Amino acid sequence: xxxxxxxxxxxxxxxxxxxxxxxxxxxxxxxxxxxxxxxxxxxxxxxxxxxxxxxxxxxxxxxxxxxxxxxxxxxxxxxxxxxxxxxxxxxxxxxxxxxxxxxxxxxxxxxxxxxxxxxxxxxxxxxxxxxxxxxxxxxxxxxxxxxxxxxxxxxxxxxxxxxxxxxxxxxxxxxxxxxxxxxxxxxxxxxxxxxxxxxxxxxxxxxxxxxxxxxxxxxxxxxxxxxxxxxxxxxxxxxxxxxxxxxxxxxxxxxxxxxxxxxxxxxxxxxxxxxxxxxxxxxxxxxxxxxxxxxxxxxxxxxxxxxxxxxxxxxxxxxxxxxxxxxxxxxxxxxxxxxxxxxxxxxxxxxxxxxxxxxxxxxxxxxxxxxxxxxxxxxxxxxxxxxxxxxxxxxxxxxxxxxxxxxxxxxxxxxxxxxxxxxxxxxxxxxxxxxxxxxxxxxxxxxx
Amino acid sequence: xxxxxxxxxxxxxxxxxxxxxxxxxxxxxxxxxxxxxxxxxxxxxxxxxxxxxxxxxxxxxxxxxxxxxxxxxxxxxxxxxxxxxxxxxxxxxxxxxxxxxxxxxxxxxxxxxxxxxxxxxxxxxxxxxxxxxxxxxxxxxxxxxxxxxxxxxxxxxxxxxxxxxxxxxxxxxxxxxxxxxxxxxxxxxxxxxxxxxxxxxxxxxxxxxxxxxxxxxxxxxxxxxxxxxxxxxxxxxxxxxxxxxxxxxxxxxxxxxxxxxxxxxxxxxxxxxxxxxxxxxxxxxxxxxxxxxxxxxxxxxxxxxxxxxxxxxxxxxxxxxxxxxxxxxxxxxxxxxxxxxxxxxxxxxxxxxxxxxxxxxxxxxxxxxxxxxxxxxxxxxxxxxxxxxxxxxxxxxxxxxxxxxxxxxxxxxxxxxxxxxxxxxxxxxxxxxxxxxxxxxxxxxxxxxxxx
Numbered sequence: 001x002x003x004x005x006x007x008x009x010x011x012x013x014x015x016x017x018x019x020x021x022x023x024x025x026x027x028x029x030x031x032x033x034x035x036x037x038x039x040x041x042x043x044x045x046x047x048x049x050x051x052x053x054x055x056x057x058x059x060x061x062x063x064x065x066x067x068x069x070x071x072x073x074x075x076x077x078x079x080x081x082x083x084x085x086x087x088x089x090x091x092x093x094x095x096x097x098x099x100x101x102x103x104x105x106x107x108x109x110x111x112x113x114x115x116x117x118x119x120x121x122x123x124x125x126x127x128x129x130x131x132x133x134x135x136x137x138x139x140x141x142x143x144x145x146x147x148x149x150x151x152x153x154x155x156x157x158x159x160x161x162x163x164x165x166x167x168x169x170x171x172x173x174x175x176x177x178x179x180x181x182x183x184x185x186x187x188x189x190x191x192x193x194x195x196x197x198x199x200x201x202x203x204x205x206x207x208x209x210x211x212x213x214x215x216x217x218x219x220x221x222x223x224x225x226x227x228x229x230x231x232x233x234x235x236x237x238x239x240x241x242x243x244x245x246x247x248x249x250x251x252x253x254x255x256x257x258x259x260x261x262x263x264x265x266x267x268x269x270x271x272x273x274x275x276x277x278x279x280x281x282x283x284x285x286x287x288x289x290x291x292x293x294x295x296x297x298x299x300x301x302x303x304x305x306x307x308x309x310x311x312x313x314x315x316x317x318x319x320x321x322x323x324x325x326x327x328x329x330x331x332x333x334x335x336x337x338x339x340x341x342x343x344x345x346x347x348x349x350x351x352x353x354x355x356x357x358x359x360x361x362x363x364x365x366x367x368x369x370x371x372x373x374x375x376x377x378x379x380x381x382x383x384x385x386x387x388x389x390x391x392x393x394x395x396x397x398x399x400x401x402x403x404x405x406x407x408x409x410x411x412x413x414x415x416x417x418x419x420x421x422x423x424x425x426x427x428x429x430x431x432x433x434x435x436x437x438x439x440x441x442x443x444x445x446x447x448x
Numbered sequence: 449x450x451x452x453x454x455x456x457x458x459x460x461x462x463x464x465x466x467x468x469x470x471x472x473x474x475x476x477x478x479x480x481x482x483x484x485x486x487x488x489x490x491x492x493x494x495x496x497x498x499x500x501x502x503x504x505x506x507x508x509x510x511x512x513x514x515x516x517x518x519x520x521x522x523x524x525x526x527x528x529x530x531x532x533x534x535x536x537x538x539x540x541x542x543x544x545x546x547x548x549x550x551x552x553x554x555x556x557x558x559x560x561x562x563x564x565x566x567x568x569x570x571x572x573x574x575x576x577x578x579x580x581x582x583x584x585x586x587x588x589x590x591x592x593x594x595x596x597x598x599x600x601x602x603x604x605x606x607x608x609x610x611x612x613x614x615x616x617x618x619x620x621x622x623x624x625x626x627x628x629x630x631x632x633x634x635x636x637x638x639x640x641x642x643x644x645x646x647x648x649x650x651x652x653x654x655x656x657x658x659x660x661x662x663x664x665x666x667x668x669x670x671x672x673x674x675x676x677x678x679x680x681x682x683x684x685x686x687x688x689x690x691x692x693x694x695x696x697x698x699x700x701x702x703x704x705x706x707x708x709x710x711x712x713x714x715x716x717x718x719x720x721x722x723x724x725x726x727x728x729x730x731x732x733x734x735x736x737x738x739x740x741x742x743x744x745x746x747x748x749x750x751x752x753x754x755x756x757x758x759x760x761x762x763x764x765x766x767x768x769x770x771x772x773x774x775x776x777x778x779x780x781x782x783x784x785x786x787x788x789x790x791x792x793x794x795x796x797x798x799x800x801x802x803x804x805x806x807x808x809x810x811x812x813x814x815x816x817x818x819x820x821x822x823x824x825x826x827x828x829x830x831x832x833x834x835x836x837x838x839x840x841x842x843x844x845x846x847x848x849x850x851x852x853x854x855x856x857x858x859x860x861x862x863x864x865x866x867x868x869x870x871x872x873x874x875x876x877x878x879x880x881x882x883x884x885x886x887x888x889x890x891x892x893x894x895x896x897x898x899x900x
Contacts, residue, residue, distance in 0.1 A: 168855075169855050171851050171854055171855055172851050172852070172855035172856070175847065175848070175851045179805060179844070179848075182808065182812075182844075183805070183808050185812075186710070186808050186811045186812050186815065187708075189710055189811075189815045191709065194815050194816075194818050194819030195819040195820065197815075197819070198815065198816060198819045198820075202654055202655070202658045203654070205658055205661065206654045206657055206658060209657065209661070256639075257643065258638070258641055353631060353635065356634065356635050356638045359638045359641075360634075360637075360638050363638065363641045363646050363649075363650065364646075364650060366646050367646035367647040367649070367650045368647065368650075392631070392634075395627065396627070396631075399623050399624050399627045400624070402623055402624075403620075403621050403623055403624035404624070413865060413868055413869055413880065414880060414883060414884075416865050417865060417884065418887065420865070422891070422893045425884070425887075425888060425893065426888065426893055428865060428866050428869070428884075429881075429884050429885070429888055431866055432866075432869055432870075432877065432880075432881055432884070433881065435870060435877075436874075436877060436878065436881060439874065
C-alpha cells in the first residue's frame with residue numbers, strides 16, 4: 001500500500017517526459033490515497049498510458065538547450081500564443097467558421113470524455129456502445145441545430161419544401177431518432193454487463209448534457225452578436241492566464257484543496273485584471289459593427305451579414321463617476337458604452353464562478369485518476385482542459401442575455417404565429433394593434 | 449490480492465457462493481474506508497453488488513387475515529389484484545377531484561420516484577455517509593422543479609401573475625434566478641468534494657442529474673399534457689396501464705414464446721394480445737371521454753373564481769365526423785360509414801406507441817434492476833413494489849404525447865406568444881405587425897379595408 005508513495009514517478013506521471021517536471025506536484029495528486037494506487041491495475045492501460053511527447057520537432061530542437069522547467073514553460077507559452085492567434089484568425093474569418101469550430105470543439109470534448117469513460121469501465125468490448133454514443137451525440141445535435149436553424153434561418157427554411165417539413169415536424173423526428181437509439185440500447189443489454197452498460201448510458205447522457213448544451217448556448221450567444229461570444233471567452237482565458245501569473249509571482253495562500261496550485265493571490269489578482277481587461281476589450285470592440293450587430297442570414301446573398309444600427313447598448317454615454325473614484329481617476333464624468341457595465345458582470349462571473357468549473361474538472365480528473373483529459377495540445381492536455389472553465393460561462397451569458405438584454409426573437413415569434421389557428425391569429429393581431437396604437441408607435445391610420 | 453480474488457470469483461458457477469464470499473468480505477470491511485471498498489468493486493462484471501435483503505412484507509394486516517386460507521401463489525395474485533383495483537379507484541377519485549389534485553398527485557409521484565432512485569444509488573455506492581450529499585440531491589430536485597414549474601406558472605396563470613408585483617419580478621428574471629440557484633448547488637458540490645471520496649461523489653452527482661432528467665422532465669411534460677385537456681392525460685396513462693394488464697393476462701393464459709431475455713416473464717403472445725386490446729380499449733375509452741367538456745377542454749385558470757375551469761367550445765378534434773370505412777373492414781363490420789371523433793384516430797397512434805414502445809421503458813427498468821441487483825425499486829406498494837415499478841412504462845409515454853401534441857395537434861400557446869410580442873422593442877413590434885397584417889390579408893382573414 002505504501003508502494004505508491006515511494007514511486008512518485010509511477011501512475012499518470014510515470015513515463016512522463018521531462019517537460020512535465022514543472023507540474024510534478026500535480027502529478028503526485030495530493031488527493032490520492034495509498035489505496036488509490038492499487039486501483040491502477042483496474043484501469044489497465046488507461047491513465048498510466050505514458051503520454052507521448054507530441055511537441056512538434058521544431059520546438060523540441062529550438063528549446064533543446066534550456067533546462068526542462070523553462071522548456072515546459074516555453075512550450076506552454078508558445079502553444080498559448082498559437083491558440084490565441086488561431087482564435088483571432090477564426091474571428092476574422094467570420095461567423096460560419098466560428099460555428100464550425102465550436103462544433104468541432106464540441107465533438108472533440110465529447111470524444112475525450114467518452115474515451116475516459118471507456119477507460120474507466122474497460123468497456124471497449126461492449127457491443128454497440130461506441131456506435132450508440134456517437135448516435136446519441138448525432139441525435140442531440142440534430143435536435144439543437146434544427147431548433148437554431150428554424151429560429152434564425154426562418155425565411156430560408158420557408159422557401160425550401162423539404163426543409164419546411166423537416167422543421168415543422170422537427171421535434172417529432174428528433175424524438176423518433178432518440179427513441180430508436182434508446183430501443184437499440186435496451187436490445188443491446190447483455191447478460192453479464194448490465195451495470196457497465198447502464199453506467200456508460202448514464203455517462204453518455206451526462207456528457208451530452210454538459211458538452212452539447214453548452215456549445216449550443218455558445219452558438220446562440222454568437223448569433224446575438226460576436227461581442228457576446230468573444231468577450232466572455234476572452235475573460236475566461238484572461239482570468240486563467242492572469243491568475244497563473246499572479247500566482248506565479250505572488251502566490252502564497254492555497255485556495256482550495258482540490259487544486260493545490262491555485263492561490264488566493266492568484267484568484268484576487270486574476271479577478272481585478274479580468275475586470276479591467278473586460279472593460280478595455282469591450283471598449284475596443286463596441287466601436288465596430290461587425291462585433292456588435294446580431295448575425296443575420298441574408299437570403300439574397302446566402303451568407304451571414306453583420307450590418308445594423310447599433311443598439312443603445314453600444315452607443316457612448318456619459319456616466320457620472322462615483323465619488324469614490326473621483327480622486328483616483330481625476331475625471332468627473334466618463335464616456336462609456338453601456339455594454340461595458342455588462343462586461344463587468346461578465347468578467348466578475350468569469351473570475352469568481354468560472355474557476356468552479358475548473359475545480360469541477362480537477363475533481364473529475366482526480367476521481368478518475370487522470371492527469372489530463374487527453375493529449376491533444378502539447379503542454380496543455382486535451383481540449384477539455386482548456387475549456388473546463390468555459391463550462392459555466394456560456395450558460396451564464398445566455399441566461400444573462402435572455403434575462404437582461406434582449407427580448408424574444410421576432411422571427412421565432414412570427415413562425416409560431418403562423419402555426420396558430422386563424423381566429424387566434426386575428427385575436428393576437430388585434431391586441432397587438434391596440435397596443436401599438438396606445439403606445440403611439442402606429443402613426444396615421446393609413447399606416448395601420 | 450483483490451485481483452486474484454476477483455478472478456477466482458469470476459470462474460465460480462454458483463452465484464450463491466459468490467454472494468457468500470461478498471457477505472464475508474462485507475463483514476470484514478467495516479473499518480475500511482469507502483474508497484477502498486469501491487476498489488474491490490469489479491466494474492467488469494455485475495458480481496459484486498451485495499444483494500438486497502428480501503423485501504419486508506408490507507401487506508396490510510386485514511388482507512393477510514382475509515387471505516390466510518389460500519395457497520401462496522393465489523394469495524400473491526389476490527394481493528396484486530386488490531392493490532391494482534385500489535390504485536385504479538384512487539386514480540378515478542383523483543380525476544373526479546379535478547386538475548389541481550391531479551397536479552399534486554403528479555408532483556408527489558415524481559418526488560417519490562426520485563427518492564426511490566436516489567436511495568438505490570446510495571445503496572449501490574454505500575454513500576450514506578457522504579457529507580452533504582443527501583441535502584444536495586434534494587436541493588437539485590428543488591431547483592429543477594422551481595425552474596420547470598416557474599415556466600409553467602408564467603404561461604398558464606398569466607392573469608393571476610399580472611396582478612401581483614413580486615410574482616412579476618420573479619417571472620421576468622425567472623431563468624436567471626433558477627440558474628443562480630443551480631449554480632449555488634454546483635458550487636456547494638465542488639466545495640464539498642472530500643479527498644478520499646471524489647469518485648463516489650462524482651458518481652452520485654451524475655446519478656442525481658440523470659435521475660432528474662428522467663423523472664422531473666417527464667412529470668413536467670405530464671402536467672403540460674394535462675393542461676392541454678385532461679383527455680390527453682387520461683388516455684395515454686390508461687393505455688399504458690391497460691397494456692400492462694392485458695399483456696399480463698394474455699401471457700398468463702396463452703403465453704409460450706419468450707419475448708426478450710431481459711424479462712423472461714414477457715411473451716410474444718402477451719405482447720401482441722396486449723397491443724390489440726390496448727388499441728380497442730383506447731378507441732372505446734376516447735369515445736367515451738370525448739363527449740364531456742370536462743375532459744376535452746384545456747384547463748384554464750379563472751382569476752375571478754380563483755379556480756381551474758374546463759369550459760370551452762370543443763375543438764374540431766372532439767366533434768363527431770363521418771368516416772368512410774375502408775372496404776376491408778366494411779365486410780367485417782357491415783357498416784359503410786362510421787361516426788367517430790377525430791381524436792380516436794389520434795388515440796390509435798397513442799395506443800400503438802403505448803403497446804409497442806412503452807414496454808421498452810419497462811425493459812429498461814428491468815435491466816436497471818438486474819444491473820443493480822434489486823427485485824423492486826422499493827416496497828411502497830404491497831405486491832407491486834415501488835412507485836417506479838408502476839411508472840416505468842409511462843416513462844416514454846409522457847414525452848411521446850407531448851411531442852405528438854406539439855407536432856400534430858396544437859400550435860403554440862397564444863397567450864404566451866402575445867406576452868412575448870409585447871416585450872419586443874417597438875420597432876420590432878412594428879415590423880412584426882406589418883408582416884402579420886400582410887399575412888392575414890393574404891389569407892383572407894383580415895379584410896384590407898376594415899381595421900379587423
